[in-house]
Amino acid sequence: MRIAEISSPPELRSGHSQDAEPHSHILSQFESSIKQLELLTSTALIPESLSSDLRLNLSQLSQLAPFPNSVNLHIWKLSYRLWNACVDLHNASLTAGRETLEELPKLRQLSADLLYVAVNVVGIPSPSFKCASFFYKTGLVWHDIRKFDLANNCFEKAADLMSKVEIDSEKADNDERKLLLNLNLSRSRTAWEIPDRTLAITLLNRSKKALSRSSENYKVLASQYLMFGKDILAKNEVSGVNEALKLMNEAFELSEKGLRIVKKAEETLALKELRTKTLRFMAAAHLQRDEFENVLKCVRILRDGGGDQHPSLSVLAMKAWLGLARYGEAEKELKGMVVNKGIPEVVWVSAVESYFQAAGVAGAETVKGLFLGLLERCHVSAISALRVVNRLVGDGGGSGGEGSRTRAKVVAELVSDDRVVALFAGEEASKERTTMHSLLWNCAAEHFRSKDFQTSSVLFEKSMLYVPYNIESRVLRAKGFKVLCLCHLGLSQLDQAQEYINEAEKLEPSIACVFLKFKIYLQKNDHTSAISQVEAMSRCLDFTPDFLSLAAHEAIASQSLPVAVASLSNLLNFYSSGKTLPTNEVVVFRTLVTLLTQGPGDASEILKYINRALERVSMIGSDFFFGKGEVGRREMNWFAMNSWNLGLHMAKAKRFGLSAQFFRSASDFYATSIDGEEGEHSVMVCKSLILSVSATLADETQTNKPLLENEVKQAVELSERAGKILQSTPAALWKDDSGDASIDNFIFMYTWSSYDLYARLGDMGQKQLVLIKSFASSKSCNPLHLLQIGLDAAQGPRSNPEVATFTLNTCLSALLASPSPDYQTVAQILRHLIMVSTIFKGDADGEAVLGIYKQAFRIMVGLKEGEYPSEEAKWLSTTAWNRASIPLRLGNIEVAKKWMNMGLELAKKVTSMQAYRSCMEGFVASCEDKSHGCENNESRLVEVT
DSSP states (O other): OOOOOOOOOOHHHHHHHSSSSGHHHHHHHHHHHHHHHOOOOOGGSSSSTTTHHHHHHHHHTTTTOOHHHHHHHHHHHHHHHHHHHOOOOOOOOHHOOOOOTHHHHHEEEEEEHHHHHTTOOSSSHHHHHHHHHHHHHHHHHHTTTTOOOHHHHHHHHHHHHTTOOOOOTTTTHHHHHHHHHHHHHHHHHHHHHHHHHHHHHHHHHHHHGOOOOOOOHHHHHHHHHHHHHHHHHHHGGGGGGGHHHHHHHHHHHEEEEEEEHOHHHHHHHHHHEEEEEEEEHHHHHHHHOHHHHHHHHHHHHHHHHHOOHHHHHHHHHHHHHHHHHHHHHHOOOOOOOOHHSSOHHHHHHHHHHHHHHHHGGGGGGHOOOOHHHHHHHHHOOOHHHHHHOOOOOHHTTTTOOHHHHHHHHHHHHHHHHHHHHHHSSGGGGHHHHHHHHHHHHHHHHHHHHTHHHHHHHHHHHGGGGSSSGGGGHHHHHHHHHHHHHHHHTTTTTHHHHHHHHHHHHOOOOOHHHHHHHHHHHHHTTTTHHHHHHHHHHTTTTOOOHHHHHHHHHHHHHHTOHHHHHHHHHHHHHTTTTHHHHHHOOHHHHHHHHHHHSSSSSOHHHHHHHHHHHHHHHHHHHHHHHHHHHHHHHHHHHHHHHHHHHHHHHHHHHOHHHHHHHHHHHHHHHHHBBBBBBBBHHHHEEEHHHHHHHHHHHHHHHHHHHOHHHHHHHHHHHHHHHHHHHHHHGGGGGGGGGGSOHHHHHHHHHHHHHHHHEEEEEEEEHHHHHHHHHHHHHHHTOOOOHHHHHHHHHHSSSSOOOOHHHHHHHHHHHHHHTTSSSOOHHHHHHHHHHHHHHHHTTTOOOOOOOOOOOHHHHHTTTTTTTSSSSSHHHHHHHHHHTTHHHHHHHTTTTHHHHHHHHHHHHHHHHGGGHHHHHHHHHHHHHHHHHTTTGGGGGGOOOOOOO
């Protein structure tokens, strides 16, 4: 409000020129600046130096005080003009819609300070009061722009000035009393902001002296008490609740006193509203202190006294009943809120949250029913529905247990209600719809992680209600169908799972859909369909080889070995492409071989992957395939050992063809170098080669299919490789784990196989003999081995008389050198020596054959009856006697006599030939007496085969 200028009396104006002449320059500067300010139309035009120039002038003027009364009057006029100019500029800035600059409060402060210099003027009524009002109003401006220190200084100066003013206690509403009350309240508010809470409350208490009999003053002071109490209560500090209650009690008592002196109806209504408001906040303060009975007392007073139906009362009462664990009364309050249309939606939702937080799972059904009832009563926003569902879900929505399942059931029923779904329809609720979907999805995911697939499937299904049927949501809907498929997989509801994944695939074909169909077929034990899904994976646009590895793990876990093999086999195709894969190639091969070994698969399938691994070794190198260092050696040994064991297994099963190939693979693995180190497994390479060749020959015998020429050459090559290793490897390396030497058996197998192979090649007889002689001279030579070779050389399909003669003679010598010769074997050797000399050498009647008979006779000499096999001895005797028949016919009596005598001598060593011996002796005697007629006699008296 504009303040009128002051007019001075004529006598003062006449003396003005004389008394103020020393200060005229400073005052003229003041007046010039004020005129400049009065001409401005906007605060934006105020020069920045104006306030500082005026402050400097004021400082100079203050040093010249005190002044004559005429000068004081002139100063008052200038102060009022400066104040009015500030008021005009302030009003102009409000009209233009601009905020008041800080320059105006500075100029107002200068106006008040200028008035204070001349406060002791004569001729102006109540100068201290008017000066105090200037400082009070300036302080209000500083307070509004939150310059609390400057505001407090103004209020303190105003308070000092008011202390000099005499206030008429008879007048209840005079200006001085009003200013004093407002000044104390303003000082209190500023002290509260500084903050100086003690001073603020002290000033409030001091204000009670300025109340007089004005109900308006009671209302103003009570409102300030309430405001401070609310401010403390809002900070939610436990220590401040008591203080807040004290302040609110003061406000309540002041409003009660004001009602006792009130005169106007409108003033009565205002005070009652203030008292009601104070009681509500007192109830809230008691609630913070858990003084639930006091809360209910406040609510009862409000309801009974004035019939207050404020929405907060039901909330306060409900929370108090919950605090007393009286859930029935709390539920009644909550149901009453549903009926009360005056209760805002946000208040009702907050009450629901509080109720469910206290009542827990037991209140879930109640909350659902009340919320659906609220839908029938009035329009409810999607945000409120979200808050209720969020509270029902809770922080541990999927933590497991009956409680979480109950909450999930209630949530599912609530969100599937058509009225609730309708709240989220339309584009304007898209944000809330997305939030609801996320809320339900996350709750379902928590139950899924706790293996509660039944609950999670229900919640996932309900979340689909909040996914629009549009192109943009196809991916999200497909995601929902996929996760529902997983839930039903967990429940072993395979048909339902397949329906969901089929729907997902229609919306968004992807590798995930193919993989889930694979899992379904896997659980159905439909291996054919599962393998077809494995093959379909690589055709997906978002395919990565990791899915094949994952499919193999799934198949292994479900004991579906054919499917696992198919997955790993497909995975192997990506290693040759040069891609970097998470699993090492050797691990995939090793897993494949292990699976095929454990399963009922054919050994030829195992061999295929073992040979494929060897191809990869030769292609990329052993260090890249197996790895380096100890890891590489361990992997290589695994493949070599398994190839070896499979070779043995096939040999025992008499599948010699596969056995030969497994041993060949084993030799290649053992020959592989790791970190450039070779020869570490030379013995195993040699053994594998020997067994491979032996198995090849055994397979030929078993299948009766002669080896082809190239197969023979390949076998010879392998055998020669083994021979070189045998010659270069010390015998000590051939010791097995038990300490027994195994080299003897392998040298024999090598010799036998090589001998057999050489026989298939032309002009190799001499090489065979050299081979056998080398074997016979070695420490590994065993008479029985020689016998076996000799018998084969004597009567096998590819006989060699030289080898047969050598091996049988060598074997015979070795046996006879024994302390206890096996005469059964000796007799067998002698028979075959005779047969070789007779059949292959054509020396049926020669000295060589006769020498063998004589050797046999010498062996029998000194033996006990039956020590030498009687049947063999009889065979020697009769065959020797019978050999005389041809010389007799040819008239070669001397030769015939040699054989007859040999047969007779041998017959004497056989007891069972007694009858034959007498006949033989008689024939020999008749030949000697009638030597001229012996050539016409028949000598074949004994027929023995």
